[in-house]
Amino acid sequence: MRIVNHPILTFPQQDMVTFTLNGQKIEGVAGEPIAAALHAADIKVLRHSHERHRPRGLFCAIGNCSSCLMTVDGIPNIRVCIEPLRAGMVVETQEGKGKII
Amino acid sequence: MPSQERFAKGPIALFECMQQIPCNPCVDACSRGAITVKEINDCPSLNEELCNGCGVCMTHCPGLSIFVVDYTYGKDVALLKIPYEFSPLPEAKDVVDALNRHGERVGSAQVIRVQTSPNKTNIIWLSVPRELAMEVRSIRLQKGGHHES
C-alpha cells in the first residue's frame, strides 16, 4: 500500500510504469527500487533460499544484506532494494542461486 | 510543577522532560528568555514569571514533551495545548477522545483551535474538564481518519 496522507511528508502522485513479476503485470513508480514497487503491490516473497528453499524478503533496504536477490531481465542476484525500476523490466522470483546462463 | 498561585495568573508551559539528555532547542525557541538549560544534558528549568504560555517552545521540542495549561480559561474547564504530529488534523469545535499518558480514554475534550506550524509540529488547543488538565496528554479523533483504533 502507498501512503497518501502523512503528517510530515508529502508524496506527490507520480507517473506509473508497468513491469512484470513472473509474467504478471504490475505497476510501479519509475526510479523507485523494484522492492518498493513490489511492496506497494503487497508482494513480499522475493526469492527462495538455495538449500532449504525458504521464502526470503526484504531486510535492510539499503543494499547491505543480500536478502532481496531477484532475477531481473535475466540477470540473477540483483539487490532489488536498490535497483531502480524501469518500464518493461522482467522481474522473477529467484530460486536458489539463480540461473546464470 | 508551577504553584497554584502561578496557575491562577494564566497560561504556563509544563515540561515533561525529566531525563538528562543532550538537548536544548527550547531555550532558543523562547523569545522571553524564560527557559534555561545550563549544561546541554540538564533538564530545562522555567522562569514562571517570564513564561506567558505562548507555546512556541512546544513546536521546537524534539521530544514533544512540552504542554501548556491555562486554568483561567473557564470555570469548569481548563485550556490545554498539546503538540500533535498526526494526520488528519482535528478541526475547531470537534469533540475528541481525551487520552492520558498511557493512551487510555479519560474523557472528552473540545478542540478550540488548531494552530498549524511550518515545521509540522502542530498545536491543538483543547478545552478539557479542569480536573483532567494534568492527565490528558493526547487525543483520538472520534470519526474518520486512519489513526483510529
Added chain:
Amino acid sequence: MITTEILVIGAGPAGLMAAIHAAEAGARVLLVERADRLGGQLIKQTHKFFGSKAEFAGERGMDIAEKLINWSSDVSGITIWKNAVVLGIYPDGVVTISHEGAFCTARPKKIIIATGASEKTMAFPNNDLPGIYGAGAVQTLMNVHGVLPAKRILMIGAGNIGVIVAYQLLQAGVEVAGIVEAAPQVGGYRVHAAKLQRHGVPIYTSHSIQLAHGDSCLEGVTISKLDEKWQPIAGSEQYIAVDGLCLAVGLSPLTELLWQAGCEMKFAGELGGYVPLRDANMKTTHENIYVAGDVSGVEEASAAMVEGKLAGLYVASVLGHKKDSFTKEFQTAKSQLAALRSGPASVKICTGLSKVVLEEVG
C-alpha cells in the same frame, strides 16, 4: 587515475560534514557515495533532532540532510560521485572504485572513511520470514518511498531507533502492536517512549521474541517474559498477530575497508562491535586514514556530524589548508562533542571510546 587531496568515503552526516569542512578550508575533495543519493540515513529521519543549535537541534533529520547536501554542492572544491562503491584500498595508496558501473582508480593523499553502520539481526526460529525487517528498512520504505511495510507491526528493541521508528509507523498509519524490550527498562529517550505510550502503544519490557510464525510470510510472533537472568519464563508466552516485525536491535560499524587497509581494530561492544583505534583527531593507526561517524563507533547522528567536521578540518590542516579560524573552529567542535557526550545518556558511549581512543576524548 584520479588524483585528489582528500577522498571521503560515504556521504551521510559524517561524510558530508567532513567533505564540506575540508573543502571550505581549501582542500580538493572527492566525495564518493555508493547510493544514488546523498545524505545517508538522515534522509529518512522525519523526527526532530536533539542536541544544540550547532548540530541543527530541533530540525528534522531529513531537513538537516537537505541543508548539508545543498551546502556540499555550494562549496567549491568538492567533486561528488554517486553510485560509487569503493572496492579496495591498496598498500601503495591506490583506491579502486566502481563509479556508475565503471572501474576507476584514485590516489588520494588522505582518506576519511565515513561508511556508517549496518543493522544487526537477531537469532530466533523463522527469523528469515518475509515481513521481518530491520528498522531502517521500514524507514526507507515508508519515509523515502512512501510505501507501507505492513498493516500491523511489532517492534523489537526500545532503544532510540525502536521508539523513533515505532512513532514514525504510527504517523504513517500503521498499527503498532507494541514494543518488545529484553531489558527491564526502555533504553531510548523517555520522551520518545512517552509519545508512543500516550497513543496507547504497549511497551513490553523484560520480554523477548521466542519465534515467528508464518507459512510464506510472517503471520504472528510469540513473545515471552524474561526473568532477572534474561531467561524466558515458561508459561508466559503470548501470541501477537502481526504481518510485520521490525528489528531495532542495534547497529554494527561497516568497517570492511578499515580491516582491508590494515588499520588496527578493537572490539568495543558499547560502540557496536569492531572499531578502529584512533586518536582525538579521528586519525586511525594508518598514517593516511581517518574516520568519522558510526564507522568509528555507533552513536547519534549529531555526534557523527561533529566528528565529520573535526576530521574534515584536521585532515585539511595536515595538508596545509588551514583557515585563520582553524584553532577556534576545531576547539569549538571538540567542546561540542564533549558536551554531547557529557550526560548520563552517553555513559556507554564514553566507556566504549575509552577503549579505542588513543588520547583522551574531547
